[in-house]
Amino acid sequence: MFDEHGVSAEEVLAALDRTLRADATYRSGHPTASMSTIPHALGAEVFVRTLEKNAGRLHTFQGSAKIEQELLEMIGDLLGLRRPHGTTTSGGTESNILAMLAARELAKKRTDRPEVIAPRTAHSSVKKAAWLLGVRLVATRVDRSYRAVPRAIERAITPDTVGIFVTAGTTYLGQVDPIEQIGEIASEYGLPLHVDAAFGGFVIPFLRDLGLGDYPFDFSVKGVTSVSTDPHKMGLAPIPSGCILFRSSKYLKAITTRVPYLPGASSRQASMLGTRPAASIIAAWAIMRHLGREGYRKVVAQCMETTQHAVERVHLNPMLEAVIPPVMNIVAITSREVPVDRIVEAMEGRGWRMATSPLPSSIRLVIMPHVTRGTLNALFNDLDVVSTTIPAD
Numbered sequence: 001m002f003d004e005h006g007v008s009a010e011e012v013l014a015a016l017d018r019t020l021r022a023d024a025t026y027r028s029g030h031p032t033a034s035m036s037t038i039p040h041a042l043g044a045e046v047f048v049r050t051l052e053k054n055a056g057r058l059h060t061f062q063g064s065a066k067i068e069q070e071l072l073e074m075i076g077d078l079l080g081l082r083r084p085h086g087t088t089t090s091g092g093t094e095s096n097i098l099a100m101l102a103a104r105e106l107a108k109k110r111t112d113r114p115e116v117i118a119p120r121t122a123h124s125s126v127k128k129a130a131w132l133l134g135v136r137l138v139a140t141r142v143d144r145s146y147r148a149v150p151r152a153i154e155r156a157i158t159p160d161t162v163g164i165f166v167t168a169g170t171t172y173l174g175q176v177d178p179i180e181q182i183g184e185i186a187s188e189y190g191l192p193l194h195v196d197a198a199f200g201g202f203v204i205p206f207l208r209d210l211g212l213g214d215y216p217f218d219f220s221v222k223g224v225t226s227v228s229t230d231p232h233k234m235g236l237a238p239i240p241s242g243c244i245l246f247r248s249s250k251y252l253k254a255i256t257t258r259v260p261y262l263p264g265a266s267s268r269q270a271s272m273l274g275t276r277p278a279a280s281i282i283a284a285w286a287i288m289r290h291l292g293r294e295g296y297r298k299v300v301a302q303c304m305e306t307t308q309h310a311v312e313r314v315h316l317n318p319m320l321e322a323v324i325p326p327v328m329n330i331v332a333i334t335s336r337e338v339p340v341d342r343i344v345e346a347m348e349g350r351g352w353r354m355a356t357s358p359l360p361s362s363i364r365l366v367i368m369p370h371v372t373r374g375t376l377n378a379l380f381n382d383l384d385v386v387s388t389t390i391p392a393d
């Protein structure tokens with residue numbers, strides 16, 4: 001109901017407090033399967049200070065326009081691209097939609113029945129993008145480690161194929177597709193190759209620095225034509241914050257429209273949205289400037305240490321098993337006997353908010369910076385009880 005007369009600010013805030021008590025807070029150590037976390041304090045401060053700025057109107061906010069460009073350049077540098085052509089977005093979903101739009105538009109003279117190939121582990125937003133854009137999505141199989149099978153992708157190519165989508169840091173397992181091999185195929189067939197690094201973009205470069213794994217995924221790989229990554233995941237930025245970068249300007253041009261009421265360069269918009277917060281762009285910029293590579297490396301090192309602890313707890317329980325040895329700070333746990341759903345139900349009964357993955361049926365933990373050893377120990381103590389006391393049938 002929308003009342004004729006308003007109520008006092010105190011009353012509004014009290015009502016808010018009561019209602020929002022139902023939300024999980026990151027500070028409590030929960031949730032244990034979110035890909036976002038407590039935003040970095042500097043980013044939060046900058047976000048609040050710049051709330052009124054509109055990145056959909058960069059003629060009015062020319063300082064913000066400069067910050068957006070600098071942010072894209074910093075992320076380009078992180079992803080191995082000196083002169084990026086791209087845009088900030090609201091997150092991984094919008095970035096995937098834009099990557100698919102670029103692929104479709106560049107092939108529109110060639111086919112009016114566009115198809116995109118993506119392994120079945122691609123995030124659901126790839127399916128959403130295909131649906132929105134009238135593209136047929138061809139899902140290809142994955143191997144026993146849940147990585148895309150390059151030969152299956154090659155076999156799926158038809159004259160109507162307009163692009164290939166792969167993932168660096170899959171939603172459910174944090175797995176990285178064999179992007180070098182797929183890059184070879186994309187180059188050979190002259191197809192755009194989009195890498196969804198929504199989560200992995202702020203993790204994989206630091207794993208490499210830390211000696212915790214080398215997973216080629218970015219513009220250093222031949223054949224990769226676009227990469228998306230989200231500051232609002234492991235970039236520690238406030239929501240909404242994503243970006244997509246293209247290797248060449250032709251992709252960006254293909255998704256750019258003109259806004260008639262805006263002058264000059266500001267009339268060209270590549271993002272899906274019109275009015276959108278510059279605050280999240282400025283906050284992401286501030287956090288990246290402040291933390292530097294060193295700061296993010298420390299965050300990733302800490303998350304990977306905690307992830308290792310989670311893996312040790314899984315190994316200590318004979319009823320549980322990690323689906324793959326974690327590549328990054330995502331752990332998927334299956335149960336050897338009791339169906340995962342029943343474990344989850346019992347854990348929910350003990351007050352945990354659990355997340356599951358369907359491929360394969362497993363419990364999903366994302367070890368973000370707010371997830372501590374203490375939280376994990378409490379969670380595994382309960383998992384140990386639950387997994388050993390529920391009857392298997």
Ligand code: 0PR
Nearest residue numbers: 033035091092093094123125170171196198355
């Ligand atoms: N690409 C990948 C690889 C992702 O993991 C996600 C989000 C996206 C794109 C879409 O990003 P935006 O949400 O920023 O548009 N993955 C979600 C996440 O973990 C999906 C999710 C959320 C899955 C909660 C399970 C869950 O319990 O944030």
